[in-house]
Amino acid sequence: MRIVALASGSSGNAILVDSGDTRILVDCGIGPRTLKTRLAPLGIRPDEISAVVVTHEHSDHTRGIPTALSRWRWMVAGSAGTIRGLSAECRQTATVIRQQLRIGGLDIDLIPIAHDANEPTAIAITDRASGIRAGIAHDLGQPSDALIAAFRGVDLLCIEANHDAEMLRNGPYPVFLKQRVASGTGHLSNDQSAAFIDAVSTRELRAVLLLHLSAVNNSPAVACAATKRGINRRARRATLAAAIRKATSPPIGDHHDIQFALAI
Numbered sequence: 001m002r003i004v005a006l007a008s009g010s011s012g013n014a015i016l017v018d019s020g021d022t023r024i025l026v027d028c029g030i031g032p033r034t035l036k037t038r039l040a041p042l043g044i045r046p047d048e049i050s051a052v053v054v055t056h057e058h059s060d061h062t063r064g065i066p067t068a069l070s071r072w073r074w075m076v077a078g079s080a081g082t083i084r085g086l087s088a089e090c091r092q093t094a095t096v097i098r099q100q101l102r103i104g105g106l107d108i109d110l111i112p113i114a115h116d117a118n119e120p121t122a123i124a125i126t127d128r129a130s131g132i133r134a135g136i137a138h139d140l141g142q143p144s145d146a147l148i149a150a151f152r153g154v155d156l157l158c159i160e161a162n163h164d165a166e167m168l169r170n171g172p173y174p175v176f177l178k179q180r181v182a183s184g185t186g187h188l189s190n191d192q193s194a195a196f197i198d199a200v201s202t203r204e205l206r207a208v209l210l211l212h213l214s215a216v217n218n219s220p221a222v223a224c225a226a227t228k229r230g231i232n233r234r235a236r237r238a239t240l241a242a243a244i245r246k247a248t249s250p251p252i253g254d255h256h257d258i259q260f261a262l263a264i
């Protein structure tokens with residue numbers, strides 16, 4: 001299984017999960033043309049994607065779904081609250097995930113998270129053929145014990161590192177927005193992200209990709225440095241990088257970790 005962030009951050013999010021036989025997206029907040037361009041170097045066409053699993057209804061995660069749906073007939077799946085927040089045409093054919101959903105060779109579990117949306121979720125994915133487990137979580141104010149339990153022992157971890165707390169405090173955002181971002185239903189700081197990585201890491205952890213970095217209150221270098229400082233020795237053995245906001249990030253997963261480490 002390989003995981004590739006095609007876009008990450010407030011300007012759009014889309015993550016490809018590719019088991020070889022099964023290809024899905026987690027969120028699609030980019031338009032069809034951008035999607036096509038970013039998939040091309042990976043040797044994948046949009047019509048080879050079978051489903052988009054949606055973490056929550058905010059437009060930076062869903063903007064591209066209506067057009068993609070009409071063009072490529074993907075399955076759209078997510079929590080009941082998330083589906084309720086999608087456009088009428090998406091709602092008509094969407095699948096509500098109540099328990100585990102099986103898409104091809106992938107098992108998908110949703111874990112409720114705290115964020116200011118209808119029913120936001122993180123996503124745990126198991127590739128049945130290889131046994132590889134991945135956890136993907138972005139847009140969360142604070143991690144719950146249930147999320148830590150669900151992600152503990154994953155091989156591949158994609159976790160939000162939205163802002164540096166100091167940069168947010170001293171930065172240009174208006175006060176209400178600073179409060180919203182830092183709140184328990186806002187976004188994870190670099191330090192919170194490091195503590196989360198620590199809490200879920202076991203010997204299995206091979207790669208960590210930091211997601212949804214703020215362009216104003218963070219940078220890849222700041223996020224990676226803070227995370228490295230904050231995690232224990234066991235977690236430090238995993239490769240670590242930050243997703244690129246408006247381009248395809250280097251893949252993590254099968255045979256890709258070396259390339260990924262070089263990209264730090």
Ligand SMILES: [Zn+2]
Nearest residue numbers: 010058060139
């Ligand atoms: Zn977002």
Ligand SMILES: [Zn+2]
Nearest residue numbers: 056058115139
């Ligand atoms: Zn959001």
